[in-house]
Amino acid sequence: MNNFFSPAEICENTIKGCNNKAKLPIGKMIILGIFAGVFIGFGAYGFTIILAGAGTGFEATFAKLVGAGVFPVGLMLVVLCGAELFTGNNLMTLSVFKKEITLGAMLRNWGVVWVANLIGSVLLAWLLSQSGLYGEAMTAKAIGIAEAKVAIPLFSVIIRAIFCNMLVVLAVWMQSGAKDIVSKIFAIWFPIMLFVLSGFEHSVANMFFIPMGIFCGANITWGQAFINNILPVTIGNIIGGALIVPIAYYYTYAKKSLN
Template structure:
């Protein structure tokens, strides 16, 4: 009888194996799958705005909750349909510290996937504006402006800290999805952490690659340099701290390191 889910130690081993697989994707596959992930996260962002523009005048808390409730479709598509998302790939550091991949392999994956995510995000943002969904002065456009204003008025330090919390939750969602053994369980595992980070207003670098260009395309006054230097790069730094250091390395110490040390001792005694 197959298991319904993996134990944390088994998830750690699975995360390492998946990290190795990701590191060995071809360059073109990393870019293609990165573009798809950018599109998927953008779909979640667009759904978030669609819900929020309806309920924001009724109750802010309800609006944030409902917006957060639909945003997880992006990560569900990434995990279940298959794509490469930079923030989730931060977990590759577990394979790195286990000496299964090189830092060059990891950074190549991060760089190409990050680029692909950006391309996919801005393609979707531009396409949505072209279709007339975000007409100037409409509730959709005003909601997009409101989101962008919040992201650009926070301090760099605040964005970094919010980025840390965002990718702790995103990587926990990815972590739990690795432990789930069926699509329904994966969707549920992803939904709660992602909904929480969106509802709480944390900063996700890839989501911001959609939200900020979208607002710019419909008239929000922000330069590309301001967008990157004040928000996306600080959010990326926070995401790396939360998703590449805190979650994978602490779990490595707890679940993998003792096993490796025991294995070494057994080989020596043998």
């Protein structure tokens, strides 16, 4: 007996899971959305710790690889412990294409979860900024990450966001094919590690990174945080995670053939 599901079975299971997400009461969406923001923030915090201790050249590259290997803990917590993450929930378009949930139900989930993710991420960033854990190196790295993110040109940041959420939803897709927790962890780990190592842009992670930089003294306004990065990254994440991957897999695995 296989210890994993086929792609067609994964598609069916994913649609069922998305249907359940659409039915969640608002209160549960908010709580689980805040948790997801905190969980992704934990991964981002671990990533920052590793980069802050690195020098330049090969040492910096190796630190980025190690940091990218730590960051996936965030999505592991979201999937395995249970939370609502906006970028992962972009797969809900599969259920809309299948006409099993309405567009309004999907947008309701996305809106509530996006705001709740933001609350959780910013709250964690503020608490960590008050914790005494951010020494000189950590503070400098947090400021550098935030300022670099808001300086990315608009077209470039959207491209990076598209590729990012293609990998995120594929990680969610792959873990749905696993029948044991170890396989789920590995299915999540490698795609997320790849997107971090590649420098792609994740809207919820940036809800932690940029506020953290602001709290540490970065020369960034809240308007710049949203207009230069978080909002365009959200758009790019939707293109990659709610359109490109779901359209391809809906057509391949879920759409009824006319032949």
